[in-house]
Amino acid sequence: MIHLFFYLCVGLFLILTQTTASPYLPIPENSYDLTAICIFYLGIYRPFSEGISVIMVLGFIMDSISGTPFGLYITIYFWLYLGIKWLLQYLHGGSLITLPLVVALGILVENIFIMSTSAVMFPDWTLSMYIVRKIAYQVLFAACTAPLIIMLIKTVHLRLAGMIYGFYDKENGQD
Amino acid sequence: MFPKKIVMIAGLILLIVAGIIFLSIAVRNPSLSSGAKKIAIAFLGPFQGSATQVVRSARNVWKHYFSLVSTAKENDRLKKELSLAVKHDNLYKETKLSNERLRKLLNFKKSKLDKVVAAEVISKDPSTWFKTIIIDKGEADNVSKGMPVVVHEGIAGQIVDTSPFYSKVLLIIDQNSAVDALVQRSRATGIIKGRSTGYCVFDYVLRKHDVHTGDIVVTSGLDGVYPKGLRIGHITEIVRRNSGMFQEVTVEPFVDFEKLEEVLIVLHSQEKGQAKK
Structure with a gap:
């Protein structure tokens, strides 16, 4: 329960940063989806059952506050999560070499999902150079910055878990 | 009974089909999800409002003292x-x-644009491909779906979702947006549609119509959402192909959507809609 609360707080913090603070922070205008960082963290480092409910909640919130058709983010996050779990059977996602690769691939897949939906929704939609450049920029920017944020979340999570479980152990006289 | 691999593949196919059906229903019937969206906007709104206040206060301190x-x-x-x-x-x-x-x-009737409610922008769309904002006025302030949102430079968008104290605005640069418009000088009509590039296209402008770069495009009032004569943007590019009935016209909106902080919601449209009914 404490873990779930932590993941939700991280997810909400990332959503708030993305929607309210980003215009005032030195984050590029065409930055990638920051909330996906939480999905990557859960997909790479946490067991399947622990993250799935958080992913659904974050997807629901994103769908509600975004202009996308309802259900798009739930679908994207669900398949991203499954995809990462599948990929980790062949790769060691936690290493500093493969982490940027997994993140870049994830952001690319997310954008492909959104573009495919746009292509279906809008008959006059075309794949322009602007879109290709924007996706390429997002993928590269994510590969450079997202692994650092994931490592930060991991460190904070471990420290907090250590503190909380240490506190409980003391309370129960198990130290 | 069945090998594990076949069960997994069948499960995956089932999930993909379920996902496609779910999304198709959501795209065709946006009203089905409005209740769920209302809850999420109402839940997240206070957090976004507070976060925006904190960030703006910090920015103001920087601006005023440094x-x-x-x-x-x-x-x-x-x-x-x-x-x-x-x-x-x-x-x-x-x-x-x-x-x-x-x-x-x-004997013209006086414009009713004075019936407006001022609102503050508390968040922008989390996706860079879609252009919506959330404002801090909702049903409690008589705001309802379909009301136009304007700023002094021109039109910004229209209300698409409401909760008691917050509303979501679809900006005119979003791909879902369409505004009936005309060129101020020549009265050539068409539809202004949003593009994810931040520009708009002026669709269905006949080749015979006289349009030039720099011409100002205003609302026609025919869509029943925006009052007539509000500024939208100016024409930046015109492409006339050898074939086809229409010209390809690009319009740059007057409103800088990246710096949108306060907006006005025009309330009289609702009265107009009720009068029509």
Whole structure:
């Protein structure tokens, strides 16, 4: 329960940063989806059952506050999560070499999902150079910055878990 | 009974099909999800409002105490602009007086744009591909779906979702947006549609119609959402192909959507809609 609360707080913090603070922070205008960082963290480092409910909640919130058709983010996050779990059977996602690769691939897949939906929704939609450049920029920017944020979340999570479980152990006289 | 691999593949196919059906229903019937969206906007709204206040306060501290040097330069520039504005103001007053005389003459009804509610932008769309904002006024302030949202530069968008204290606005640069419009000079009509690039396209402008780059595009009032004559943007590019009935016209909106902080919601549209009913 404490873990779930932590993941939700991280997810909400990332959503708030993305929607309210980003215009005032030195984050590029065409930055990638920051909330996906939480999905990557859960997909790479946490067991399947622990993250799935958080992913659904974050997807629901994103769908509600975004202009996308309802259900798009739930679908994207669900398949991203499954995809990462599948990929980790062949790769060691936690290493500093493969982490940027997994993140870049994830952001690319997310954008492909959104573009495919746009292509279906809008008959006059075309794949322009602007879109290709924007996706390429997002993928590269994510590969450079997202692994650092994931490592930060991991460190904070471990420290907090250590503190909380240490506190409980003391309370129960198990130290 | 069945090998594990086959069960997994069948499960995956089932999930993909379920996902496609789910999304198709959501795209065709946006109203089905409005209740769920209302809950999420109402839950997240206070957090977004507080976060925006904190960030803006921090920015204001920076602006007021650390940017005095640039403020002095800006002050000089603003003084020059003010003297120009005074000249323009005089011209505007003259035009307004003659406009009033002409309106009386033609027995025009007075514009009802004064029935507006001011709102603050508390968040932008989390996706860079879709263009919506959330504002801090909702059903409690008589805001409802379909109401136009404007700023002094021109139209910004329309309300698409509401909760008791917050609303979601679909900006005119979103791909889902369409506004009935006309060219102010030549009265050529068409539909302004949003593009994810931040520009708009002016669709269905006939080849025979006279349009030039720099022409101002205003709302026609025919869509039943936006009042007539509100500024949208100016034409930046025109492509006339050898074949086809229409011209390809690109329009740059007057509103800078990246710096949108306060907006006005025009309430009279609802009255108009009720009157129609």
